[in-house]
Amino acid sequence: MDTSVATPGTGSMFMQDHLDALTRRDPNQPEFLQAVQEVIVSLEPVLERHPHYGQQRVLERLLEPERVIQFRVPWQADDGTVHVNRGFRVGFNSAIGPYKGGLRFHPSVNLSILKFLAFEQIFKNSLTGQPIGGGKGGSDFDPRGRSNSEVMRFCQSFMTELFRHVGHNTDVPAGDIGVGGREIGFLFGQYKRITNTFTGVLTGRAPGWGGSLLRPEATGYGAVYFAAEMAETQGESLEGKRCLVSGSGNVAQYACRKLIELGATPITLSDSSGWIHDPEGITEEKLQFVMELKNERRGRIAEYVERFTSATWAPVDSAADHHPLWCVPADAAFPSATQNEINDSDAANLIEGGVGLVSEGANMPTTPEAQDRLVDAGVLLGPGKAANAGGVAVSALEMAQASQRLRWTTEEVDRHLKRIMHDIHAVCLDAAGSYGFGSDYRHGANIAGFRKVADAMIDQGLV
Numbered sequence: 001m002d003t004s005v006a007t008p009g010t011g012s013m014f015m016q017d018h019l020d021a022l023t024r025r026d027p028n029q030p031e032f033l034q035a036v037q038e039v040i041v042s043l044e045p046v047l048e049r050h051p052h053y054g055q056q057r058v059l060e061r062l063l064e065p066e067r068v069i070q071f072r073v074p075w076q077a078d079d080g081t082v083h084v085n086r087g088f089r090v091g092f093n094s095a096i097g098p099y100k101g102g103l104r105f106h107p108s109v110n111l112s113i114l115k116f117l118a119f120e121q122i123f124k125n126s127l128t129g130q131p132i133g134g135g136k137g138g139s140d141f142d143p144r145g146r147s148n149s150e151v152m153r154f155c156q157s158f159m160t161e162l163f164r165h166v167g168h169n170t171d172v173p174a175g176d177i178g179v180g181g182r183e184i185g186f187l188f189g190q191y192k193r194i195t196n197t198f199t200g201v202l203t204g205r206a207p208g209w210g211g212s213l214l215r216p217e218a219t220g221y222g223a224v225y226f227a228a229e230m231a232e233t234q235g236e237s238l239e240g241k242r243c244l245v246s247g248s249g250n251v252a253q254y255a256c257r258k259l260i261e262l263g264a265t266p267i268t269l270s271d272s273s274g275w276i277h278d279p280e281g282i283t284e285e286k287l288q289f290v291m292e293l294k295n296e297r298r299g300r301i302a303e304y305v306e307r308f309t310s311a312t313w314a315p316v317d318s319a320a321d322h323h324p325l326w327c328v329p330a331d332a333a334f335p336s337a338t339q340n341e342i343n344d345s346d347a348a349n350l351i352e353g354g355v356g357l358v359s360e361g362a363n364m365p366t367t368p369e370a371q372d373r374l375v376d377a378g379v380l381l382g383p384g385k386a387a388n389a390g391g392v393a394v395s396a397l398e399m400a401q402a403s404q405r406l407r408w409t410t411e412e413v414d415r416h417l418k419r420i421m422h423d424i425h426a427v428c429l430d431a432a433g434s435y436g437f438g439s440d441y442r443h444g445a446n447i448a449g450f451r452k453v454a455d456a457m458i459d460q461g462l463v
Contacts, residue, residue: 014044022063029112031339031364035119036063038368038383042446045435056462058454062122065115067091071161073139075154078147087158089137089165089173092118095456098169099135100125100392100399102176105183109140116339117176120363121392123449124385127424130396135171137162143178144298155186163191168199168402174395175204177338180250180295181216200402203395207407212398214413215391220254220361221414222390222421223334223382227359228262229425230380233439239263242281242330244355246270246323247337248294248301251361251388255334256287268325270316270337271301275325278304278311321345329353336361347373360384375440386424386445393420 018040023033040059047054073085088111091099101121104114114136122134139158143151166173175184184204191201198210205211214221228238241264245252248269256266265281269290278286286308293299305313314324322345326333333355335341339362342350347370350358358374359382360366366374366381374381397416401408408416424445431451432444 012041012044014047015040018059018063026112026115029115031112031116032119034340034368035116035364038364038371038442039119039123039446039450042435042437042443043450046447046450049435052458053454056458058457061457062093062450062453063119065090065092065118066094068111068115069137069162069165070111073141073154073158073161075150075157077150085139085141085154087137087139087161088114089162089171090114090118090135091165091171092134092136093122093453093457094133095453095460096126097131097133098167099171100132100174100395101134101136102138102174103179103183103187104136104138104176105141105143105178106138107140107142109138113339114138117363120385122453123446124389125392125396126449126452127386127427127445128389128393128396128420129423130393132172132392132396132399135173136176137173138176138179141178143183148182151183152186155183156190159187159190160194162187163194166191166201168201168399172200172395172399173202174392177249180204181206200399203398205398210398210402212394212401212413213408213410214417215394215398216250217254217257218394218413218417219388219391220251220256220336221258222393222417223251223255223336223359223361223387224258224262225390225418225421226382226387226425227332227334227357229422230357230359230382230441233429234380237262238332241265241332241357242267244268244325244328244330244333244350245361246275246325246335246341246365247362248290249336251391252334252336253287253291253294255336255361256282256290257284259334260284260287264332266334267330268328269301269304270325272316273300274302274313274315275323276301276304276311276313277325277328278308280310322349326350327353330355332357332359334359334361335365337365338362339364340367342366342370344369344373346370350374351377351379355379358382359387361388363388371442375442381441383442383445385449386428386441389424390417390421393417 073087118136125132326346428444431448437443
């Protein structure tokens with residue numbers, strides 16, 4: 001194995017030529033362009049070693065989604081007001097299986113964000129070893145503050161168009177931000193009514209009607225399992241480590257639970273209004289309060305300090321050049337909120353605070369500059385396409401259970417998840433070392449994910 005470390009700069013002609021061409025085609029899609037940049041910075045030595053990828057224009061084909069669907073979603077509020085939202089589904093690549101990726105309902109949703117998420121999903125799904133391609137979708141609809149009846153009417157309208165584009169052998173959506181068990185239920189019910197079929201067209205369903213146990217936990221658990229694998233390479237474990245966790249939704253909640261189970265101490269959480277710091281640690285009792293607060297009452301994280309006086313809360317200052325959560329001294333960090341939540345200033349603060357390990361629970365939560373700073377300082381960085389792949393991995397396991405009309409136990413699913421995260425870690429390390437990137441997980445994840453998809457594309461001809 002080549003142990004020398006390659007360092008292609010962000011200004012390499014290989015990368016810049018591709019970015020320039022893509023920018024001319026998609027000039028107003030910054031999130032998508034960032035996601036592409038983070039991948040192709042790793043691929044120059046791969047294309048040099050395997051020239052047939054270049055001859056077949058695999059990268060150029062991979063950068064263009066196979067299909068992009070946009071549609072109108074009209075729905076009526078409880079007061080009779082008519083609203084119109086946009087719906088999207090991006091099928092980016094199906095070379096290794098049907099499109100697989102979540103639906104996001106959030107006001108920020110646009111084509112750039114969904115293309116970035118779908119592009120990331122190609123590599124994430126490839127790394128799981130499961131036969132699933134990359135896709136993503138959603139709407140700029142905001143379910144917060146809406147009644148169950150309003151959410152149901154929106155979901156039914158959304159699925160009335162989407163149903164014709166999805167299917168258990170074509171495209172299998174799941175949940176994402178703003179799409180939890182309630183929304184999945186409404187969407188599935190409408191699909192079943194329209195098509196007169198009961199199939200595994202959506203994952204994230206309740207276990208009582210075809211869902212997999214441990215699916216809600218999988219992304220957070222997987223990010224912690226990946227962190228434990230990284231720590232083990234240094235002869236360490238997560239036990240006793242103080243951990244920063246951002247977000248307070250599904251991923252953050254279950255990352256906290258697994259950290260507690262492994263003997264670590266999560267000390268922060270956040271939402272769009274602010275963040276809390278509990279120096280005494282977030283225990284299972286405190287986590288149960290957060291889960292009831294966020295999942296049932298849909299409250300704000302500020303209420304945590306009203307219940308637990310050991311903690312402090314501070315509002316978010318959107319004008320600041322850093323987030324104070326990342327200034328808290330700790331051993332490890334789990335960004336689990338949204339994209340680009342850790343910038344270069346935040347990375348410097350993490351390093352100064354003693355953080356030696358970052359496992360990305362969210363998709364692309366760290367800017368390229370922040371990633372470079374962390375890795376250059378010797379911080380172990382688990383990129384989202386590897387570290388948070390546990391969610392889609394268990395979604396694929398749910399698809400397998402649905403196809404066989406089986407239901408595995410929690411222990412069986414957890415065993416599969418832990419093995420998958422172990423394998424992803426090993427594949428990333430091996431690919432990084434084989435192509436001259438040392439132990440940089442970012443390059444390893446990109447290369448390993450790319451090669452599997454690229455080989456499948458070549459096998460299937462020019463399609």
